[in-house]
Amino acid sequence: MPPVSPLPLDPELKARWDTDGWCVVPGAIPPAELAAAQDAVHRYFPTPSEMAELGGAAAGQWHTWDAPWPEFPFHSARLNAVVLHDNVVDLAEAFLGTPDLACYMGIVTAKYACQASGYNQLLHADYPNHMLVVPRHELGYQQVEFFVYLTDVTTEDGATKFVSWQKTKDIPIERHTLNYVDYAALYDDSSDAAAPAGSVVAYRPDVYHRSTDHTDPARYRVMI
Secondary structure, rough: OOOOOOOEEEEEEEEHHHHHOOEEOOOOOOHHHHHHHEEEEEEEOOHHHHHHHOOOOOOOOOOOOOOOOOEEEOOHHHHHHHHHHHHHHHHHHHHHHOOOOOOOOOOOOOEEEEOOOHHHHEEEEEEHOOOOOOOOOOOOOOOEEEEEEOOOOOOOHHEEEEEOOOOOOOOOOOEEEEEEOOOOHHHHEEEEEOOOOOEEEEEEEOOOOOOOOOOOOOEEEEEE
């Protein structure tokens, strides 16, 4: 078989990653692999209707966003294939500017209506939970985090909100959580990462973002 061509990264998305610190790459996971992963997810999580029969998000192990989410490698070849998909690897290489990659974590999560996200609703940066040192932007030292959407994610599904790195780069790096009072303007100025299933949200671990809740029991958000 001929070698598979790398997934091309739109130069505008790469520029947004370089300047804002995050972007959305639509259509990164092909339909066949996406459908297989969506089917596999049902072995892990109830559908919204099944969740309603269980008593809603207040019942069971998914009553909070901090539930014990399944970790990579999963007991599912179809989900593992998404984490290590050629397109995901190609994107990581394109964003980081190097083929020398290491995957240090992978989890699959589901978000249901009225499922409290608690402190995650504060603008925060992920790096204290992911590394021992302060993030660097030089080639060879960067990290990229991905959300791989297995369902359509709209504002109504609790899409994560991000703030451009250009607006926060002067904040001391050790201030990894921002309060509502001192940083109200950033809360009002964030953009959400709404995108269809199969999309990949890429962001730097020093980019401020926050979780949002949703209340429609007919909807849920699943992502790796």
